[in-house]
Amino acid sequence: MSTLSLHQIRKQFGDVVAVHEMNLHVNHGEFLCILGPSGCGKSTALRMIAGFEEPTAGDIRIDDRSIGMLPPNKRPTAMVFQKYTLWPHMRVYENIAFGLRLHGFSRKDIDEKVKGALELVGLPAYGKRFPSQLSGGEQQRIALARALVLQPKILLLDEPFSNLDALLRVRLREELRRIQRQVNITAIFVTHDQEEALSLADRIAVMNKGRIEQLDHPSRIYEQPQTLFVADFIGVMNLLPAHQDGGEIIIGSYRMPVPSGNEYSGDVTLAVRPEDLAIVPSGSDAAWNGQVEHVIDLGHYRKVLVRTEHMGVLKVYLPKAVDVREATTLALQPTRYTIFRDHQTPIEVHAGSVPQLSLQGMA
Amino acid sequence: MTASQTEPAPHSKSRFSTVLPYLLVAPPILMVFGLIFFPALQSTLRTLTDAETGAFSLARYEMFFADKTSVTSLIFTIQIALESLLGLFVICFPLALYLRFNTSRIATGVQMISLLPMFVPGIMSAYALIRFVRGRGLFETLIYQVSPLLADAYYSPYVKPEGIVIGLIWEAIPFTVLILLAGLRQLDNGLIESAQDIGANRWYIFTRIILPLMRRSILIAFCLNFISMFGAYTIPYLLGPAAPQTMGVLMQRTLQDYQQPLEAETQAVITFLICSLVGLVYVQSVSGERVRKG
Numbered sequence A: 001m002s003t004l005s006l007h008q009i010r011k012q013f014g015d016v017v018a019v020h021e022m023n024l025h026v027n028h029g030e031f032l033c034i035l036g037p038s039g040c041g042k043s044t045a046l047r048m049i050a051g052f053e054e055p056t057a058g059d060i061r062i063d064d065r066s067i068g069m070l071p072p073n074k075r076p077t078a079m080v081f082q083k084y085t086l087w088p089h090m091r092v093y094e095n096i097a098f099g100l101r102l103h104g105f106s107r108k109d110i111d112e113k114v115k116g117a118l119e120l121v122g123l124p125a126y127g128k129r130f131p132s133q134l135s136g137g138e139q140q141r142i143a144l145a146r147a148l149v150l151q152p153k154i155l156l157l158d159e160p161f162s163n164l165d166a167l168l169r170v171r172l173r174e175e176l177r178r179i180q181r182q183v184n185i186t187a188i189f190v191t192h193d194q195e196e197a198l199s200l201a202d203r204i205a206v207m208n209k210g211r212i213e214q215l216d217h218p219s220r221i222y223e224q225p226q227t228l229f230v231a232d233f234i235g236v237m238n239l240l241p242a243h244q245d246g247g248e249i250i251i252g253s254y255r256m257p258v259p260s261g262n263e264y265s266g267d268v269t270l271a272v273r274p275e276d277l278a279i280v281p282s283g284s285d286a287a288w289n290g291q292v293e294h295v296i297d298l299g300h301y302r303k304v305l306v307r308t309e310h311m312g313v314l315k316v317y318l319p320k321a322v323d324v325r326e327a328t329t330l331a332l333q334p335t336r337y338t339i340f341r342d343h344q345t346p347i348e349v350h351a352g353s354v355p356q357l358s359l360q361g362m363a
Numbered sequence B: 001m002t003a004s005q006t007e008p009a010p011h012s013k014s015r016f017s018t019v020l021p022y023l024l025v026a027p028p029i030l031m032v033f034g035l036i037f038f039p040a041l042q043s044t045l046r047t048l049t050d051a052e053t054g055a056f057s058l059a060r061y062e063m064f065f066a067d068k069t070s071v072t073s074l075i076f077t078i079q080i081a082l083e084s085l086l087g088l089f090v091i092c093f094p095l096a097l098y099l100r101f102n103t104s105r106i107a108t109g110v111q112m113i114s115l116l117p118m119f120v121p122g123i124m125s126a127y128a129l130i131r132f133v134r135g136r137g138l139f140e141t142l143i144y145q146v147s148p149l150l151a152d153a154y155y156s157p158y159v160k161p162e163g164i165v166i167g168l169i170w171e172a173i174p175f176t177v178l179i180l181l182a183g184l185r186q187l188d189n190g191l192i193e194s195a196q197d198i199g200a201n202r203w204y205i206f207t208r209i210i211l212p213l214m215r216r217s218i219l220i221a222f223c224l225n226f227i228s229m230f231g232a233y234t235i236p237y238l239l240g241p242a243a244p245q246t247m248g249v250l251m252q253r254t255l256q257d258y259q260q261p262l263e264a265e266t267q268a269v270i271t272f273l274i275c276s277l278v279g280l281v282y283v284q285s286v287s288g289e290r291v292r293k294g
């Protein structure tokens, strides 16, 4: 059983605060992704867990024992780096065996473990090669084998596949997940690629400017973003600046209801997913009218850009069944939207009362 | 090139531009041949010829190796060069490691200081060293201030083999630090961190990761320093003992004081051969590395 927890971890480089007081608990066998834009402090957080950076403040615990005082070589963590870091002067076998030798395993044990690790990553015949004779993907698999062979408690991965081409990235991602389940290890995976995070993670910690903005299951991260940043960063979102006047949202000439108990007056932002915009019969009261600017066929659905008077260009996803043409007008209404205002829990609105607008009518 | 073929006018210009690089490198190459290779070849041939009959003869070399003074000099010079190199690496490796892995302002200052000897002419630093290390010199005076007893035990390296070693090390520090530092900077941090990550302490990281990956830089520093130390003159002459002498000093003495140009020439050829041998090792290691990489 290996759990990891961070308590109020902070890291400051001179004047730059790379990580603000960060709290995180990772369960045994869990696959947690830290997702965020470049420079948001993901690597710094991971490197503090590995011991390569010393936290300015806070405590890191593995299995409820503080490891903050331990140097990297004494921590029960193992890391796979973004860059290729196999030692070029050692053959693959030696790269994997090196750590085992340092830990005083017998020759026979070493041989067994190295072979097992090579098998695990699907490269059993690669022991005699030098790293320069491997492709990028193979190098990262060997790096994974090297990290796992010592049976660490926590596996850390810092964008390990970001130097690989898209297809290979997807394959290795799936393979990594299989291996992680097989050896049942607690893993933390850092990435800036949301697709990678959404497809890999048990839970995702979305980071921005040194802070975790939301820690949740992938589906909740997408469905119920808790901050404007998460709403914008994950998936595609229409963000519409609006004004709330008591119990009503006002955008241009449109008015929309706010669930009671959320009265407020001031600026807010409305977030609407492209798939949550439905076509309504033109002329209906609350419809957002616009002109179809561009239709992009994406196989099983269409991405439609609609220019509106008060809301700029809206991104709308429509099923293939709906016939839309460029330069025609369209009446839209959101079936679901979220109201964001500064430092407040967002308000999710399911517009169940949208006048029926059904697609069948259009098709 | 295609453009110049269709337009006749700039043709002569383009021909000139293909010749230009050769013209530019010609003077140094000619100079190397004229001032070094040709005289070296001449000397080598002369030492291999009997002066009276003009026939091939190894007599001069037999004489060199039969003469106790010259053989002692040869061994002494090799010894001095190797000892200096050992000391040099013992000083420069930690220094280069410190500079590579430390980004503080102090490190920048240390780096500048380590390069200082490069800007001091050899003869000046030699005299400065003499003033510093000789008996009753600055160093002993300083020790005396701390403890007169310690000063009594002070052993001045001046006019001793140790004097030469200290002087040669002093002179070679900047170049060696630069070479080692350049090599160290080529090592990606990830290579070191991943070793640390799987449990290697500093010693293992140094011996199993850094040293093997630094092989080439070490070889370059070793060979080039050996060559310059083996042929050094100013430092051994000013700081070293009257006997034994290094090859550089021996040659000069043989030529100037004993007026034996042919013997001096033989000594020079032997010195040259030893240095070329080391040079060959250097060239091979550098080109060998390229072949393996490419």
Ligand SMILES: Nc1ncnc2c1ncn2[C@@H]1O[C@H](COP(=O)(O)OP(=O)(O)O)[C@@H](O)[C@H]1O
Binding pocket: A013, A016, A017, A018, A036, A037, A038, A039, A040, A041, A042, A043, A044, A045
């Ligand atoms: N060693 C360092 N010295 C100074 N600033 C650093 C250092 N490492 C990271 N930073 C800064 O900390 C912030 C977070 O960096 P990082 O954790 O690498 O981000 P990410 O991995 O999310 O791209 C950045 O502003 C970066 O410039």
Ligand SMILES: [Mg+2]
Binding pocket: A042, A043, A044
């Ligand atoms: Mg990073």
